[in-house]
Amino acid sequence: MKKLIQEQIQSFQESNENKGRLLISCPDQPGIVSHVSDFLFKHGANIIESSQYSTNPEGGMFFIRIEFDCPKLRSKEVELREQFHMIAEKFSMDWKFTFGYEVKKTAIFVSKELYCLRELLWEWQNGDLMTDIALVVSNHEDSRNIVESLGIPFYHIPASKENRAEVEERQLQLLKEYNVDVIVLARYMQILTPTFVEAHPFKIINIHHSFLPAFVGARPYERAYDRGVKLIGATSHYVTNDLDEGPIIEQDIMRVDHRDNVKDMKKIGRSVERSVLARAVKWHLEDRVIVHENKTIVF
Template sequence: MPANIEHQLKSFQENNKTRGRLLICCPDQSGIVAAVSNFLFEHGANIMESNQYTTDAYEGTFFLRIEFDCPHLHEKEAEMESKFLPIAESFNMNWKLIFVYKLKRTAIFVSKELHCLRELLWEWQSGDLMTDIALVISNHDEAREFVESFGIPYYHIPANKDIRDEAEAEQLKLLKQYEIDQIVLARYMQILTPGFVAAHPFRIINIHHSFLPAFVGANPYMRAYDRGVKLIGATSHYVTNELDEGPIIEQDIMRVDHRDHANDLKKIGRKVERSVLARGVKWDLEDRILVHENKTIVFN
């Protein structure tokens, strides 16, 4: 890892050693915010950011993201997790207490097209993606020189439908070895098996070169050109077993017209893909996304 990136990550950890995040999803009822706020107050924490959303005014689902600062947080981690359990049980909460200084570890999967990979590594280099990019896995060797210039381990694992099980077994072994928290498919042009997806629920982020749900599957730009679209878009989403049907994180568009051919649409689309994927990855790293059924609540 280059010295400047290592310095950025260490500085981030040092500057956030007292910072925590609390994510909550539960049936909506009175008293939730008061109970959580009082819990944080009792542990000497100061709320820095708070976002909440309820799906319905009556008998809906309540979502809450709180970011807080707490002196000596490292010493209080186990105590806070233990003492929050009764509160969580009383409100039937799904919850997660996150300690920000514990950097997430990211794996990037890529095939031949490198524009999304380049964007992620440039964002990482500039300090806009605070994660430890632990490795890059590819079914081709085109990206090796670029990736290794960042000091990131690069693994070439050939993959196709005939050897998918063997390839995924090797990939899963690496993900476990590197203790990966987040997987990013930066134009990785292989379909993942249900077993692979099940091993990492809502931890795999994909970029689809279309404004979903339009033009799912392969060759969306050609089909968009044949349809005569006036807008080109891209979608970042979590991967599920249904192809391109996972919860949507972020989308964006650019305008096109009749003078743009399929290759023009592809070039324009790449610009959108890069930014949409980077935003989705960043929000996931910052714990700003809560999944509800097949939708997301994004506190960006």
């Protein structure tokens, strides 16, 4: 299976070797789109998709995501980055180029609940989640057979409050060793320390089993049932040092009623959690998310 996935990745890289993406956020002002378009044109690039958003044309922020095609892009990568600095400085931009021949490496962290992990692996096997799943880390053994059957390295690292510093040191070492770009918490039931979070800013994606900001923290289904809610949901967000307060990438809901007990709600909620997390991860991998303050712009 791992060989098949590697062939899919190679095929993707070959078919997208001349495609790039450019993400920009900056203070809104006249001339941004003109200068960026002219820059790409002068380097032989053809814009194939462009999405933009302004918070307020007068004194607000401007965000844009551009996909482009450019012959012999790999040989122009350094030149593009170096020469774009002049435009970036002129408009005070935060910006990022990414390229189709670069496939992000992903680490998945999981505990005992495996349904979100299974969904990600299914999307990955189908080729709908274009990433190299470099490793899976778990504080339990439950997912070992599933993971290793797909040729993915599995690391069992028991975690608790007592050994958290030692555990995270080992985890950070693995992430560096595998050169990981994004970390997905697929129902990883451990709170990460500020040291871990700060090492990977806006690169850790979590799934929370409630429609945030409702029912932050533990046992959200139980609290939702006690409150008598008619809608339950799930939220995928970037992890920050504030519990379940990070920038939200994606959310969804499903209806429940008085007939549904806590067990029913959990069963209904799992399908929402799976799809919400998969979409959020996919959008991150496709460079569709720009973080601004504690919000996201998703193109």
